[in-house]
Amino acid sequence: MNEIASSLLKWHERIDRDLPWKTTVDPYFIWVSEIILQQTRVEQGTPYYHRFIEKFPTIYLLAEASQEEVYKVWEGLGYYSRARNMHAAAKQVVKEFNGAFPSSYDEIIKLKGIGPYTAAAISSFAFHEDKAVLDGNVFRVISRLYDEDALISEAKNRKLYQGYVDNLLPPGKSSAFNQAIMDFGALVCKPKNPECNSCSLSIHCEALASGKVHELPKKKKAKAKKHRYFYFLDLRPKGGAFPVMKRVDKDIWQGLFSFPFIDHAEPIEDISLERWQEETQLQVSEEPKLVWETTHILSHQLLHCFFYTAQENCIVDEPSSSYRNARYRWIEDASTVAWPVVISKYLNLKES
Numbered sequence: 001m002n003e004i005a006s007s008l009l010k011w012h013e014r015i016d017r018d019l020p021w022k023t024t025v026d027p028y029f030i031w032v033s034e035i036i037l038q039q040t041r042v043e044q045g046t047p048y049y050h051r052f053i054e055k056f057p058t059i060y061l062l063a064e065a066s067q068e069e070v071y072k073v074w075e076g077l078g079y080y081s082r083a084r085n086m087h088a089a090a091k092q093v094v095k096e097f098n099g100a101f102p103s104s105y106d107e108i109i110k111l112k113g114i115g116p117y118t119a120a121a122i123s124s125f126a127f128h129e130d131k132a133v134l135d136g137n138v139f140r141v142i143s144r145l146y147d148e149d150a151l152i153s154e155a156k157n158r159k160l161y162q163g164y165v166d167n168l169l170p171p172g173k174s175s176a177f178n179q180a181i182m183d184f185g186a187l188v189c190k191p192k193n194p195e196c197n198s199c200s201l202s203i204h205c206e207a208l209a210s211g212k213v214h215e216l217p218k219k220k221k222a223k224a225k226k227h228r229y230f231y232f233l234d235l236r237p238k239g240g241a242f243p244v245m246k247r248v249d250k251d252i253w254q255g256l257f258s259f260p261f262i263d264h265a266e267p268i269e270d271i272s273l274e275r276w277q278e279e280t281q282l283q284v285s286e287e288p289k290l291v292w293e294t295t296h297i298l299s300h301q302l303l304h305c306f307f308y309t310a311q312e313n314c315i316v317d318e319p320s321s322s323y324r325n326a327r328y329r330w331i332e333d334a335s336t337v338a339w340p341v342v343i344s345k346y347l348n349l350k351e352s
């Protein structure tokens, strides 16, 4: 075994992180944890992992669930395409593999929403296949260990980095090695303030020798975020039904629910009653009042969100009499549908 892998494994034996999905070799549970942790910190993701496997303890139950049930469990975690793809992949496993999770990297990677990282993680952790993982933590460790400045944000460089980590992988020890190198990136070779002074790989680290630790890894500067302005209309009368809409377009929050809203690329100074009526197609009798505003950051967009509510005597279309607009669904309880994070925050605020 090479010295770097051997040092990593020894370091890992000493620190072993106690995370719930580390004690299982069930590919379904490993898959769920890996997808949740793709864009989520461990502390935030852990309760979601427990909730998800409690609600859908088997891949059959996930495949049979409705999309709304899956979204409800995922509510607040963001990046809903992950939940959508998992749901589709669960159906794929039931249909094509009779419910048995595929056991090789080449089959796993064909499932919806599973890329090289997740396929390597599942095939190594559950089936001990010799596949090395390459996630953000591993990119950073490799880039520094080898003083490699090829941009990690360029897809064409993935092969180069994968080559480095494949060379380090000790045959027959993929599960322990993969876990070790990812934990090492998360706990020692951190993005800011890496612990070089106590690092067990420091004698191998080329970036430490060249003084470039803090310049690596290199990635392209992120594009400026697009600004959008959302004006939500909360029409919840006390104890009655209120209109919500399911977002079906290929846009943010697809499949989630929203209050009626106006979406604009520029701020709107003053929203007239006519404009509310025209844009929401609801009969609102009094000018709604602004009750809360906030900004919400997504990966490529900056959302400026304004929440309006109408007076108690505001009249809106009733579902029975003038249900003019098919895009609305009338519900009585906000907790029965899944909302985007920013609306959940508003609802919590109103309840507190």
Ligand code: SF4
Binding pocket: 141, 144, 145, 188, 189, 190, 194, 195, 196, 197, 199, 200, 201, 202, 205, 207, 208, 213
């Ligand atoms: S010496 Fe520093 S930069 Fe190099 S591997 Fe260790 S923690 Fe990372």
